[in-house]
Amino acid sequence: MAEAVGAVDMASRRIEAVLTTLKAFGRQDDGHLDAVNIKTVVDESVMLVRHEARGKCEVDVDVASDLPLVTASATGLSQVLVNLLQNSVQAFGNNSPQGHGPNGARITIRTEAVNQDEIILSVSDNGPGIPENLQEKIFRPYFTTKPQGQGTGLGLSISSDMLHRFGGDLTLRSRAGEGATFYIKLRRHDELSTHS
Numbered sequence: 177m178a179e180a181v182g183a184v185d186m187a188s189r190r191i192e193a194v195l196t197t198l199k200a201f202g203r204q205d206d207g208h209l210d211a212v213n214i215k216t217v218v219d220e221s222v223m224l225v226r227h228e229a230r231g232k233c234e235v236d237v238d239v240a241s242d243l244p245l246v247t248a249s250a251t252g253l254s255q256v257l258v259n260l261l262q263n264s265v266q267a268f269g270n271n272s273p274q275g276h277g278p279n280g281a282r283i284t285i286r287t288e289a290v291n292q293d294e295i296i297l298s299v300s301d302n303g304p305g306i307p308e309n310l311q312e313k314i315f316r317p318y319f320t321t322k323p324q325g326q327g328t329g330l331g332l333s334i335s336s337d338m339l340h341r342f343g344g345d346l347t348l349r350s351r352a353g354e355g356a357t358f359y360i361k362l363r364r365h366d367e368l369s370t371h372s
């Protein structure tokens with residue numbers, strides 16, 4: 177009985193966490209472009225996939241909280257991050273975290289570059305990687321390698337479209353057997369146009 181209560185308690189706490197996240201996104205964000213703090217959105221996105229990743233892989237975040245703001249919608253950027261994180265978690269399948277080298281199965285989100293105009297964020301995993309002959313195809317709508325009923329094949333095409341809308345883009349570097357790294361390029365928010 178105590179166990180059941182514990183499970184219910186945990187489930188309700190999880191739901192509460194998700195609701196808090198959703199509400200946080202609700203603040204003034206109807207998808208329009210805004211000045212966005214990357215770290216806030218990264219943390220919220222990781223929280224949304226934490227349950228799915230549990231027992232399958234670790235998720236590391238190496239992103240500073242005081243990065244310059246970027247042009248995006250917080251909801252849209254979170255959708256992109258959640259799509260990428262879910263793809264990585266799913267790529268690990270049901271293998272145990274120990275099966276991926278000394279560091280175990282791992283997803284890392286880090287800042288790759290900050291220059292005058294852009295910030296590049298990466299989401300990388302040490303999963304199976306993507307064979308070269310599929311690397312272009314995976315961005316196409318409806319392309320999936322997942323069993324029927326499990327993937328729509330829309331995740332990457334929607335993510336890529338979303339980033340184009342922000343003036344950025346989504347690229348990939350991967351070798352089969354060596355994991356995959358997706359690069360999210362975002363435009364730095366132009367201070368002068370804050371009031372447009």
Ligand SMILES: Nc1ncnc2c1ncn2[C@@H]1O[C@H](COP(=O)(O)OP(=O)(O)OP(=O)(O)O)[C@@H](O)[C@H]1O
Nearest residue numbers: 263264267314320321322327328329330331332356
């Ligand atoms: N991190 C990754 N590691 C290995 N393969 C990947 C990774 N990310 C994407 N892929 C490959 O790219 C394909 C397309 O990904 P996409 O997110 O567009 O669709 P999906 O994940 O198959 O379906 P959905 O996103 O609707 O659940 C996947 O089916 C998978 O083969």
Ligand SMILES: [Mg+2]
Nearest residue numbers: 259263331332
């Ligand atoms: Mg996907």
